[in-house]
Structure formats: structure tokens, C-alpha cells
Amino acid sequence: MSRLELYSPEGLRVDGRRWNELRRFDCKINTHPAFDGSSYVEQGNSKVICMVRGPMEPPMRSQVNQTQAVIEMNLNIASFSTLQRRKRSKNDKRMIEMKTTLERTFEQSVMSHLYPRTLIEVNVQVLAQDGAVLATMTNAITLALIDAGVAMYDYVSAVSVGIHDQTPLLDLNVLEENDMSCLTIGVVGKSEKLAMLLLEDKMPLDKLENALAVAIAGGHRIRDLMDDEVRSHGNQRVSKLTS
């Protein structure tokens, strides 16, 4: 059992949130003008930069797909991102799993049939980890792809949810994540469709529906926050064009 009281009888979590509250969510797009699309997302203390190049001609013939775009993910988790410095290799099992999960998610969410024989290169750089890294990465990639002007069916907004005793807790931080089973989902737009679901440990089946409902509601909230940023950035650009 954990030393910390993760959920107090009054209904407060370690960082003072209630069960259905998100952490501070801050995002920016078009942060790196040298790339086709870029974004920066902070979820709590997790910080992720994402940069997208493409759709472009693939440098290698082996990467050409005649019917749709190929999405290449490069994940890089900085060795200083955790409290204890730890060097992570690119062939780490967890890294490969996250990479394939993200590749599959975005192959479905991007209208890749519109870009045959092209490559979309996505570079993700994790600067700080404070729980829900996969969710933060997913949100950053969504924003960067939107910034790059890649056609997508809708936003993919991701959030994590955990089960503590009987209550589902939304958007876990690193302390909570270490002590309870949690899953990460990616919601498509304002629908209840899921583009991604990753559960790395066990969760009781009868609690699952409840947890998913909380997570989907959180995902919709994150989608709104991302949409606000995209629209305000768009307006800013239009005002520069007209003046």
C-alpha cells in the first residue's frame, strides 16, 4: 500500500483535485516554424514537444505505399525527464509499444488515403514526465498534425483514468499512476468512439464502464481546450493576412 493518502474521505486527491478534474492543460501550436507542423503540450508537469514533417516524398523506396500515406513516429524520451535521471534506449520494450500504439492510432485517424506515396514524419520529444505521458504525446501529435494541415477525421484527445478502490480518478499524476491500475484512451472528437486504448495492468471488468465514461468526458474537455488553441491561432494568422 502507498504511504500517501491518494483519495481522502472528503474526496480530495494528493494534488487537491476531485475525482473528475483534469490537471492544468496548456497547449500551443506552430512553435517551431522550421517544421511543417509543431506543437507543445503541458499536462500537469508533463511536457511534450511534437514536430511534424510532411506529407513529403519518402527518402527510401521501401517506405512507399501506393495507396496511402506512411506515418513514421520517432519517440524520444529525454533522460532528464524523470526525477531520477535515467537513460532510455530507443529499443526499450515500452517505447516500442508506445510507438506502435501511436502509429496505429494515427493511421486510422489521418485521412491517409488522400496522400498516397508520401511519408509523414512525426518527431516527439518528451521533456518532463509527470504521469500520462502517452496521453500527452497523443494530444501533442494531434495538434502538430493539425498545424501541418494534414487532413484528419477529427481530433484525437487522450486522457488517462485509474481506479482507486471504487472510484475512478481522471488524469492521474505520477504519484497516483505508480499506485493504481490505469488505462489511457484516445477519444475521436466529440463522439464516444475510441481510437486508442492502452491498459498495461489489470482492471476489474465491472468498473471498466464507469472508468471509460469518466475518461470520455475528460477527453471531450481536452478536445475543447485544444480546439480553442487551434482557433485562436487561426484567427491570429488571418488577422495578420488582412491587416
Place this chain on the structure above:
Amino acid sequence: MLLSPAERSYIYDSLCQKDPIRPDGRTPLQFRPLEATTDFLPGSNGSARIRIADGSECIVSVKSKVVLSEKEANLIEWDVDVSGYRDDSNFVSNLKFSLTDLYMKNFPCEKLKLTAKYSYKLFLDCIIVSHSSYPLTLATMASYLALKSTRLPLLVSEVDDSQVEEQPTFSDDWEKAQYLAEFFKTESFSPPLYITVGIVGENVFVDPSETEEQVLENGLLIGYSEKKCIAPITNLNLATNSNNSNFKGFTPALLISTVDLLKGHLSSIVDALDTLDKQDKEDRTQSIF
């Protein structure tokens, strides 16, 4: 980006003449404009991000750890990560070696001593997010700023623990943490920098851009700290992704005149970095953008 023979010859000729003209209109000793932020990573002791107009970007974090002095050979450890390059590639290992070499020779490691038995070990992690020209100047400038913004917790236990079996304890109050300059008890703490210099004919150019790198006759990497040019000074081919057909040797006299020339000019870059560091300390936003 590869240049055609015609472009190459045009740029070479304009750099070679008596009053050289650089493709981006800079004077020979002028750096490209840069933008930087410091102290944005709450999990690191110090951090900095620096970028220049062509999209090159570098992030450096400084983390510290208390170690037993006698068990550690080096009190400073570099790690370099360049996007698009494997960690064991020649390019990355060369960068890492150059940085380690510079810091081994010019960083006051002995001042990292905490007590008789223990000392701090600094881990410098450098991520080169994107680069077009040779990235070492950028990396050392970022680490300059990161080290300037580095704070270490205040020691509250005894300094002399040679007779007693005790581990160092620190103040819980982060407001009492000391900047490296205070910890070293020096007025002017100035980490070393690398300056890249390109040579064409009799002319030298600091901070050559990607296009210039491809026509250079030779490249120099010069250490710089506290108004002096310092060791290591090396020469290398700065163009990493093309076979530089102009590449040839240079006269020793040119090296001496270059070092003399730089001595007077480079203090302005350190002043600029110091001003930036001071401004960032005054309004600490903790945000990277």
C-alpha cells in the same frame, strides 16, 4: 541542402575576395540572431533552450547528484542526443567527445566538492532538436545558460566529515538554494564556449551558416572563456553531409591572427548571454515559449 557547382563557385568567390560578402549579409565576426529561455524544467537543477533563425534548436538540462568523491573519476558527465542520428554514430560521439574535452579542461570541477568525502556530480544532457549548421556553438551557448541558471540545495550539515560517518543533509527550503556562482564563491562564473570559425582564403568567418559550410577551405573549433581563447583548438570539416571539394590546409599564421582577432570581439557574446540570463532571473515564468 546541396549546392550546385555554379552556386558553390559564386559563394566561394564572394567569400574569398578582399571585402567578403556573406550570403546572409553578416559581417565576418557577426553571429546569427538567437533566442533563448532558461529554467523551464522544474525537475532539473538548471535548463536552457536556445534557437536561431534557421530553425536550429538545442535544449540542455543540468541535473546534480551527490556522490562519494573517491569513487567518481569525472564530476561532470555529458550526454548528447541529436535527432536523426544514432547514439553510437560518429557524429554524435565526436560532439560528445568535444564537449567533454572542453569541460574537462576548463570547468572548475574541484569546486564541486561538497564535504571532505562527498561532492556534487553534474549531468549535462544536451538534446539537439534540429540543426543545419555544425551544432557545437549552439550546444555550448545553451549549456552556458543552463549552468548559469543552475541552483543547488543549501548544505546544512557539517562540511568536514572526514572523521565522522555521516551523509550530507540539505535545507528543505528551495528559496535558499544557491546558484553555481554562489556555490563556487566566485564573482565571475563563466562556463567555456566553443566558437566555430570558417576559413576561406585569407578570410575567417565566425558561426558559418549551412551554405557557407559547404564552400569552406577549413573549419576551426576554438574554445573561449573569460575573454581568452583556450584549449582545445581543433580543425575539422564543418560540412557533415557533403564531401567538401574546397577542403585544404591553412597556414599557421592564420590561426594565430584568428585567435588575436577573436579575443577582442567575443566578449560581446558573453555579455549578451549574461544579460539574457539576468532578465530571465528577474521575471521567472517557468515557461518554455
